[in-house]
Amino acid sequence: xxxxxxxxxxxxxxxxxxxxxxxxxxxxxxxxxxxxxxxxxxxxxxxxxxxxxxxxxxxxxxxxxxxxxxxxxxxxxxxxxxxxxxxxxxxxxxxxxxxxxxxxxxxxxxxxxxxxxxxxxxxxxxxxxxxxxxxxxxxxxxxxxxxxxxxxxxxxxxxxxxxxxxxxxxxxxxxxxxxxxxxxxxxxxxxxxxxxxxxxxxxxxxxxxxxxxxxxxxxxxxxxxxxxxxxxxxxxxxxxxxxxxxxxxxxxxxxxxxxxxxx
Numbered sequence: 093x094x095x096x097x098x099x100x101x102x103x104x105x106x107x108x109x110x111x112x113x114x115x116x117x118x119x120x121x122x123x124x125x126x127x128x129x130x131x132x133x134x135x136x137x138x139x140x141x142x143x144x145x146x147x148x149x150x151x152x153x154x155x156x157x158x159x160x161x162x163x164x165x166x167x168x169x170x171x172x173x174x175x176x177x178x179x180x181x182x183x184x185x186x187x188x189x190x191x192x193x194x195x196x197x198x199x200x201x202x203x204x205x206x207x208x209x210x211x212x213x214x215x216x217x218x219x220x221x222x223x224x225x226x227x228x229x230x231x232x233x234x235x236x237x238x239x240x241x242x243x244x245x246x247x248x249x250x251x252x253x254x255x256x257x258x259x260x261x262x263x264x265x266x267x268x269x270x271x272x273x274x275x276x277x278x279x280x281x282x283x284x285x286x287x288x289x290x291x292x293x294x295x296x297x298x299x300x301x302x303x304x305x306x307x308x309x310x311x312x313x314x315x316x317x318x319x320x321x322x323x324x325x326x327x328x329x330x331x332x333x334x335x336x337x338x339x340x341x342x343x344x345x346x347x348x349x350x351x352x353x354x355x
Contacts, residue, residue, distance in 0.1 A: 278332025
């Protein structure tokens, strides 16, 4: 008696020609671009590029001596830099929409147990990135800029260029946003069986040393900023260990479940 190999396959009948996949990919990319463009147009209308830059520069301006402002070296810099800020803000605002398009493209090719893993990771990774950026803006910048201005020589007037400030801020946002993805990285490595939960627990001290090194590199040269990143990184590592155990338990394939129940 012959057995149909696709009888118990969740993806049976969902195969599509290669051209159909390309068309689907193109449509998803266009929808992502449209979402970013719509967010950019909305931000240009309200609150406007110049107001967005003022908001971005507020932590530094508050740390500068009263009446001191940032400077613009280039001729067209005062016009282009606020537009760049609006575009970057549009990318950040539309991140959930872009991630949804990625999810909608790959979801038909995933098994049910894989969907249980991917969708929570997509949502949590975007939320953690936002938390990292907010943490950098509201906490790290406030302490770091005050320390930097205070440490500057008395003969120096601190008036940073607006383009240099934007480049610094974007670098810091990316550094903190990616750093706050530690739980996601831990869960993925554990679920792929690159490391076990027991090994992650044993490597706590090594991670603490590595986190201290990363904090010293990506943060401004003051102890407060370094500690402000080091503590959340270590706490997020512990959260990742707890989340990894839960994900491994609830995202196993049916075959893995059968092996786990066998004596």
